[in-house]
Amino acid sequence: MPTLNKIRTAISSRSGRIPTDPDLRRLRTALTLFFALDGLLFAGWVVRIPAIKEQTGASAGDLGLALLGVSAGAVATMTVTGRLCRRFGSHPVTVAAGVLMCLGIALPSFAHSALALGLVLLVFGVAYGGLNVSMNSAAVDLVAALRRPVMPSFHAAYSLGGMLGAGLGGLIAGQLSVTRHLLLLTGLGLVVSVLAGRALLSRPAPVVDRVAPAKEPGAKPAGNRRGLVAVLGLIALCDSYGEGALADWGALHLQQDLGARAGLAAVGYSVFALTMTVGRLSGTALLERLGQTRTLVAGGATASLGMLLGSLAPTAWMAIAGFAITGFGLANIFPVAIGRAGELAGPGGVALASTFGYGGMLLGPPAIGFLAEWFSLPTALTTVAGLAAMAALIAYGTRNMVRAAAR
Template structure:
């Protein structure tokens, strides 16, 4: 079974012939591994979005009030956060690919459980299982991606997150079409069967290569980072990820309400608020690898935070719906690659444990964003509350700039 060190040596030899000589293409099996990993990223987004679009139907089935449903839905985030650090240790002990595969089968199995419940308490308990599978999948996937990036010597992390976004868009679209024809139980059971089939097909190429992590080095070739220092840098990267995730969570839950209540948009137009944001993030991530290779991760991260800040200033303060939507587009383009870069660099510094720690910070932002926006909207106004997304995006940009020499390499 080929190992990461052999792959790296072959690619390094190709690069060593001259700085202008293009690197040799990766071996065919490694390309298949990358395709399999991309498939699992897309499956992750597809399964999660398929569940999200059936939340209203499951709410009706369980008879839960809005507040009870909110508490039950916390099970997803609680399960994910509780599992992430454990997943990092499992990846370090058993390898990333076996954990990806285990999570890849558990996630579609667990999505069939929510429509089988008939109370908010039971729903919350099964969502803990679903969240645990989802959190484990996220950490294992990003850890495997970090090792593949080391083998390819290309910053392809944004492409994997683009696959997640595309999977989510496909899952939401298909779920919307099926919602009028199938019950939640049948829909999510079909999602389970499709997910298991995809995971089974992608299993063999995923396990084909033994991508054992290389020794973690600093941001310069051969410069070791002490464990304590690495933890500090991972914490900085996790804080940057949190700022980005805060914006994603806030826009997912509050963008439509901002457009309707503050700008008088119709329900149909307001629904486009998060859609244009998510679409812009997908486009930004598809171009992310090229941007990182040309500009370096530090510049992309700093500029992305600044663009996200400018976009949310426009989205929050715009006097018309269409200018607000334009602001959401700019925000999506700006924030698109901040989270992938932060998670990837955390993995480079500290392996699966770094990915787990930074991901936990990020999910903290997703939890914090919608709740903070709600309280601030009650105390001040929704417009003022939405401005916190711009403030945190600016903070992420400034943090990246201040720590660029310690945390981020100059070149991708």
Template sequence: MPLLNKLRSGSAVATKPPTGLTRLRVILTVFFALDGFIFAGWVVRIPAIKEQTGASASALGLALLGVSAGAVITMVFTGRLCRRYGSHPVTVVCAVLLSLSVALPPLTHSAAALAAVLVVFGVAYGGINVAFNSAAVDLVAALRRPIMPSFHAAFSLGGMVGAGLGGLIAGSLSPTTHLLGLTVIGLLVTAIAGPALLHLQPPNPPAGRTDPEETPRRLDSRARRLVLVFGFIALCTAFGEGALADWGALHLEQDLDAHPGMAAAGYSLFAGAMTLGRLSGTTLLERLGQTPIIVIGGATAAAGMLLGALAPTVWLALIGFAITGIGLANLFPVAVERAGALAGPNGVATASTLGYGGMLLGPPAIGFMADWFTLPIALTSVAVLAAIAALIGYGTRTPRNPRLDSLQ
């Protein structure tokens, strides 16, 4: 009982975690980083793929819809797969599929064919995101610390490296060779990290926490509403991340006459700023709490994206992208962690599905707005949604929920 009281009071937070939990944290971090690396490697080659397929802005937007459509459809079922087979095997299988499918876009020569292969890529991307986020939520509960931002920092760091590498080789290496290289790297990393992950059992839920399989059936109406609220905040965040991933480089290159390498560096800078924000996320959550993180982050992202979209020079736009990355950094991990704490894998799946619904709406919406108005004006929609997330975070502030606080 004294030990249990110490854990509940937080006095044992500094205790060194068991070796198995530390290994699990390292391996999950590797998969988060690999996911970001592969995804960023793809997005920085979108301008070249657009030219290769001859697609208009709206046609490209519809083709990019394939990623989000595949992701959202898969996320609906991945929570069930994680409960049945475990989040670790699902993570490994999806990592293999993600690595293989990233090599397909350069093989297409029409917007329709591009959309078809991007559905496959989206299936893998959506599946791995639900699976390793579910595993991370269990680990957060076992460690009793809000470390979720550190995993998403690894995703952003992988994105920064992937985008930076893509920018360096964009002018000298074809998209086919580049993305095939990502396939080889992804399969090698999975071959090393996958067996280690499969040999580690998911951590047991802490005392007093319900079984994740039973949690979704026992949620009260307030908890269900909270899951949906967190999911909508994730939607606003994913819309912004997807917009900068899919359209940021094109905006810099097309509207501000940036060199292809500089255009690719725009997403790298965004991902780098997001990485820094997420690396400090655990400390900020422990000191400030969830609501200030959402409110301040949403407001900061809104201001940064207005600058990034409307700035008259490349350098000002890059500064705006960096500010946006800092602002958006911790909104998605906070939303997914809280939804998972309330409803287990189903909560992660719900928040992720709504979140990537933002990506589902984002590419075609921005593409059509770019045709109707201009791409800079279309990108201001990111600022609008970030501001809405901040308002929702402020409007739904409530006394601290013991069920949520048990993870902090």
């Protein structure tokens, strides 16, 4: 093929030299720490929402509006962050967003009204959205440099950080005030940001030099690539819809519909989160064995079957088993979709797919609520199975177009 040598991915650096293997290992460690920090901080904030509600005196409705600040800040920032990564590089943007998130998590403890809380959560959301896009963009380039599908391992670090943040928050919630707890997270986060940030800033960042597709004979036009990135974002949305739905409604389903006690109901989401983490830890081996398309299809099919069991099972323990299967199935869909988007379109692709994915996290809980009111909660939860199956079908249906565009 005459254009084969022109359509390639060359790994280089802004300093003009290719990073050595030790450099790549240090970069991987540093990025892993940022992913874990992201999960730790976000979970640490979430477990203190009840105390923040009491502190601000907000009603349930006012608190819901204030919490939209996180979502609004994140979504508004994601596309901008893609441009910043192209302009300044993903490493400096990752460090800056990480520091801002560490500082932003302390702000809610100083809010004493719902309005003030909403405004400071905008800042927190900006940092959260910026960090997610920039560190995923950096991870995409590092995966290309390593030539191994290690993207799921970064997201496993996020899951582990979230479990640690939630567990730590639960242990110290009764011993430390909200202010001291969040300031503790700020201090810990800044230490991690400085240590990991030095590694990111002091070593050359692998950059994928992509030839503009519209200028290459026979290559996919840029518009087609953007369309494929949007499709990958839709796959990420299907995944995160399920994550958001189970986080907010899984325990209630076990308690309300299946008569589980509060402790057992709480176990349901914990098992889901655990199997998702285990699935991501084994994601690299799975990708090396099955490839991206088969991993997406198998994951979507597994999650669909698991969620049908989880939503329609007659007993709590059977439903929890369904949640566990769902966690395994959903584990690698989001990382693979984001990684593919980055391969096709760089930071801009990561930004677009992440915006879709984050939209799914926002869409899931309220959609389940409306459907539960119209029909029933078990029926509403079957939509998670439907979207997981849709992710598998989309991945299979677009496999040849994505491969051709990536080539």
